Amino acid sequence: MNILFITADQWRGECLSALGHPHVKTPNLDALAAHGVVFRRHYAQAAPCGPSRACLYTGMYLQNHRSVLNGTPLDARHTNVALEARKAGYKPALFGYTDISPDPRQYAPGDYVLESYEGVLPGMVPVTHLTSGWKPWLADLKAKGYEIPADPLAMFAAQTPYPGAENRGKTFAPASFKAEDSSTAFLVGEAIRYLSVRHDSPWFVHMSFLAPHPPYIAAEPFHDLYDPEDMALPVRQETPEIEAAQHPWLGHYLFNQRGTGYTFGADSRDNLSLSERDLRQIRATYYGMITEVDAQIGRLMDYLKEVGAYDDTLVIVTSDHGDHLGDHWMFAKYSYFDQAFHIPLIVRDPTPGARHARGSIVDAFTESIDIMPTILESIGMDIPTQCDGHSLLPFCRGERPEGWRREYHAEFDLRSGDKIKENPPLGLKMKQCTANIIRGDRYKYVHFTALPPLFFDLEEDPDEFHDLAADPAYQGRALEYAGKMLSWRMEHDDPALTDLHLTREGIVRNLRSR
Numbered sequence: 001m002n003i004l005f006i007t008a009d010q011w012r013g014e015c016l017s018a019l020g021h022p023h024v025k026t027p028n029l030d031a032l033a034a035h036g037v038v039f040r041r042h043y044a045q046a047a048p049c050g051p052s053r054a055c056l057y058t059g060m061y062l063q064n065h066r067s068v069l070n071g072t073p074l075d076a077r078h079t080n081v082a083l084e085a086r087k088a089g090y091k092p093a094l095f096g097y098t099d100i101s102p103d104p105r106q107y108a109p110g111d112y113v114l115e116s117y118e119g120v121l122p123g124m125v126p127v128t129h130l131t132s133g134w135k136p137w138l139a140d141l142k143a144k145g146y147e148i149p150a151d152p153l154a155m156f157a158a159q160t161p162y163p164g165a166e167n168r169g170k171t172f173a174p175a176s177f178k179a180e181d182s183s184t185a186f187l188v189g190e191a192i193r194y195l196s197v198r199h200d201s202p203w204f205v206h207m208s209f210l211a212p213h214p215p216y217i218a219a220e221p222f223h224d225l226y227d228p229e230d231m232a233l234p235v236r237q238e239t240p241e242i243e244a245a246q247h248p249w250l251g252h253y254l255f256n257q258r259g260t261g262y263t264f265g266a267d268s269r270d271n272l273s274l275s276e277r278d279l280r281q282i283r284a285t286y287y288g289m290i291t292e293v294d295a296q297i298g299r300l301m302d303y304l305k306e307v308g309a310y311d312d313t314l315v316i317v318t319s320d321h322g323d324h325l326g327d328h329w330m331f332a333k334y335s336y337f338d339q340a341f342h343i344p345l346i347v348r349d350p351t352p353g354a355r356h357a358r359g360s361i362v363d364a365f366t367e368s369i370d371i372m373p374t375i376l377e378s379i380g381m382d383i384p385t386q387c388d389g390h391s392l393l394p395f396c397r398g399e400r401p402e403g404w405r406r407e408y409h410a411e412f413d414l415r416s417g418d419k420i421k422e423n424p425p426l427g428l429k430m431k432q433c434t435a436n437i438i439r440g441d442r443y444k445y446v447h448f449t450a451l452p453p454l455f456f457d458l459e460e461d462p463d464e465f466h467d468l469a470a471d472p473a474y475q476g477r478a479l480e481y482a483g484k485m486l487s488w489r490m491e492h493d494d495p496a497l498t499d500l501h502l503t504r505e506g507i508v509r510n511l512r513s514r
Contacts (some may be wrong), residue, residue, distance in 0.1 A: 002313040009213035011319035013342035028298030036348030043408040047333040059372035059387030071117035076103035082123030096208025169281020174223035212289035222288040228280035234326030259332040315348040349396035357398035445481035
């Protein structure tokens with residue numbers, strides 16, 4: 001079986017037309033969903049990119065792999081989906097990036113790989129490695145006659161002047177490159193070229209797109225697919241001050257936002273002052289970027305069908321985390337709100353056993369940590385003890401595993417939105433910067449190591465505006481969820497060697513009940 005593992009960056013979970021989104025159109029992913037399974041309540045376990053991808057690639061909760069920030073090394077003792085697939089004879093090929101920071105203990109001091117957090121996941125072969133320098137893509141653009149700016153990020157600057165742009169939001173004008181020359185199109189072209197000479201043995205391709213991650217900009221015609229007047233304004237309190245009053249950390253972060261600006265040349269500190277016109281246009285542009293990625297995924301699916309590989313390929317499409325898109329007065333993904341963690345997932349299992357479940361939508365809570373076990377089971381490999389997740393193949397075959405989780409769980413480090421050389425926020429110590437989230441059908445509990453907790457009744461308050469942690473009417477329920485979180489953390493402490501025993505007869509492994 002072939003493996004095609006696709007990730008986009010910062011793609012909100014509801015943004016699929018297969019799930020009935022009122023605006024965004026994803027016809028190619030809809031077609032894939034009709035041949036596979038959509039997971040409606042799929043969530044990332046961490047943010048930002050590096051920690052989330054560490055969860056995705058290792059099958060581990062953040063509390064166990066401990067790569068808590070972009071740039072925090074991933075311990076070399078942990079295996080991952082690429083290393084395990086190699087044991088089955090695959091040569092996992094990377095097109096894009098993985099944002100995995102290498103364990104510095106494996107390298108000599110001063111080794112160049114320690115100069116950036118944008119490392120390659122161990123076991124992956126970087127066929128086309130696109131980091132923030134964008135060199136392979138820029139070289140392709142240069143060969144096509146484009147003028148390449150000194151600052152690689154300036155390649156995402158909008159065309160100027162552009163007709164009608166003066167009456168639209170700041171992200172309306174299209175990119176200077178053609179859609180067929182975008183970084184997304186470039187990666188798909190590279191993958192097709194790679195696959196064109198690999199028909200004699202199973203392959204493993206990991207496609208990792210930047211879009212729809214900021215800077216928000218789309219090439220023609222995707223920049224103008226959606227009318228900003230149709231876009232809803234962000235879900236948020238009337239003022240940032242009212243929003244900030246919910247919690248001390250939120251009060252700190254709202255007025256100290258960091259990360260990539262919403263468009264080239266923008267500063268994240270400007271997020272609180274964006275006009276309604278800009279906010280509506282940002283959503284329209286973001287949806288255009290999604291539709292562009294969808295078009296390129298369709299191009300890749302068409303190629304697989306053309307060469308007869310589609311029906312021999314496990315296809316997984318997901319994201320690393322979500323995007324606030326102005327909700328709660330924020331952009332990016334640094335918060336405890338669901339917008340940061342809810343992400344799409346489509347799995348197309350090509351085996352005959354999956355034919356009866358094709359086109360179905362799964363409402364069970366699923367997590368990024370389930371992707372590695374899913375891939376490994378599909379190729380007949382054992383799932384390592386380190387994995388906290390579980391295979392999703394039963395869902396793809398019309399079954400619901402007994403005892404499946406009833407909540408999603410996530411974590412983030414409160415320093416994620418701050419420069420690492422600065423002191424932790426709010427006078428906290430480094431080890432006090434952890435936030436843990438548990439969210440079920442109705443209730444959501446957020447625990448901070450050294451700050452007050454939060455509790456939400458999502459049936460009454462789906463937008464998470466009203467913290468009920470101190471409400472006497474909810475004290476018992478909040479305590480119940482605090483206990484659930486404690487039990488979850490205890491159950492998922494790193495097992496390491498705990499299932500092994502040394503005996504006179506040699507090493508004995510306990511049977512592990514999943």
